[in-house]
Amino acid sequence: MIKINFVLKEFFYVLTGFLIIFSFLEFAWPGVVLAYINLNLILIFWLIIGMLILLFNKN
């Protein structure tokens, strides 16, 4: 269980990195990310992982 929590945390960190870098790229060069990747899906995935981490921490 602890191992899953650690892995989820790593996913959460890297997805945060994805969101920050993609947002910056998209702001600086419109379309460079959105032409290929739907940021909404990454955001939803990031939120789900965040909620799972909170759930594991609570348990």
Added chain:
Amino acid sequence: MQNIFILKIRLILWSILIIVVGFLLYQAIAPNGKVKYTYDFSKSDKINYFINKLMPKERIEIINNIQAVIGEPVYFSLNTLRKFDKAKITLQYQNQDNLPLVEMGLLKGKTVWNYDLKPIVNKTLDQLILAWSVVYSANGEMLLEREKKYQTVEDFLKNPPPINEIAYYNYEFKNKFFLQNYKPTNQENKISQQLRGSYQFYTYIKNENLDFKFIFSDLNKNKNSDPIELNLYYQGKLIDSQRLDYKSTPTDDGKKTDHGKLRLNMGNLLEGVYKVELLANDDIITDQIIFKQSKLSFINRLWLAEGAKNVEFKTDSNIVNAQTINPVSLQTIKVGDNDLILDKTYQQFSIVSNKATSLIKLEKGDVILSGNGVFSFDQNSFIEPVARKVDNSLDINANGINYVIVNYKQPKENGGWQVAEAEFDLTDAYRKYPTYQLGATNKMSFLISVPGLNKENFSDPLRSAQLNSPNSLYQGGTVQLDYQDGEVNKIIIGKITVELSGKSLIDKIKGIFYDKN
């Protein structure tokens, strides 16, 4: 042990991030200067960032999950992440209704929405290629001759036949047109009929100054800044340009105000035909044109402003189109001996005439007149200096055309689809940029034009094509296109593929250093 596992996971995940960012930047920069985008219209729900859906929706019908164009023109935009110089567009389509002319265009300027049109299919040419003698040049140009006279395209260009025997299509035919027995009068002439928006005209110069004065007013119907651009061309080259930017605050109160004057005055010009182009939006009225030339013919289109009464034009246009947005201007227009009934606003009415020239008589103004020829207010000032364009309204036989010079590739057949290619120069395309950005994202607009395909009118372009075909039985007369209710004609669009090419990253870097030296 657990730390090593976490470290491995971390390394993998962050490597993915770096690879994804690298991929996105590679795609955006396109280091080799080439990129290809495809939109398969049969997958209607698919979102494509680069090639947008065909618009407006009202002119598109979805038939069995396939997009069919039922009205024209339709538009699509192309988004690119960097600048490219050329675009080769491949259109996969089905023309089951045998529509005579399909063209694709790139938006070059927004003031008058001018598009650089390239052929997709031209049925008149397809028929001529089968029936006439064909000569190809090394550059891919094609000379079609009713009876074989010229061995090469170069021979034809060196020693061309009379201009009234020549037609062209997608080819810049630079003929030297001279009027025999022309003498400059140096007398002041005036066009006092008010004209709305943009227009172009030809004039003729021989041992005289080119002298035109334009007096403008502003209808103030929209809040745009209303700039006016005046360009003078000789043999297709821009030789003078003037601009009038009105400095007061733009209003939309509907009160007509003075908008200033422009004057074109040039001496020491070579003898020949000159083209004057006025670019302005529909708020601008040209109140008067005062000039010393004796020849003046408006090209293809002009908008006679409100207030004009009993106006006459001479035209050589095979098709005369009329449209008004003003209910007061509904009328019957005389085109030769025939009547063109303009009984609805916001709808274009057309009449086909295969006479060499016709006289058009209008009772009232605020009518947009257009066609495939020239229009002149005065019969004596009429000048027809260019070859005819092979479009869907040109009757090759009735107009006595014996030679056609074209730059045209016939569409190919591929699995039940027709496939045509069109190449565009993007360097002077009109581009829309996001208001904020560091990168070079930009948006260009294209259209697909199918003259005669009119959803509102349920027109019958096939009938129009038959009337104007080289083998048409109908010659030397005039007929109004009577639109009939029935099955809507359509063009089915299967796929659009855009191959873009431009400077490579290495060329760009070299350019920076080369420019600095």
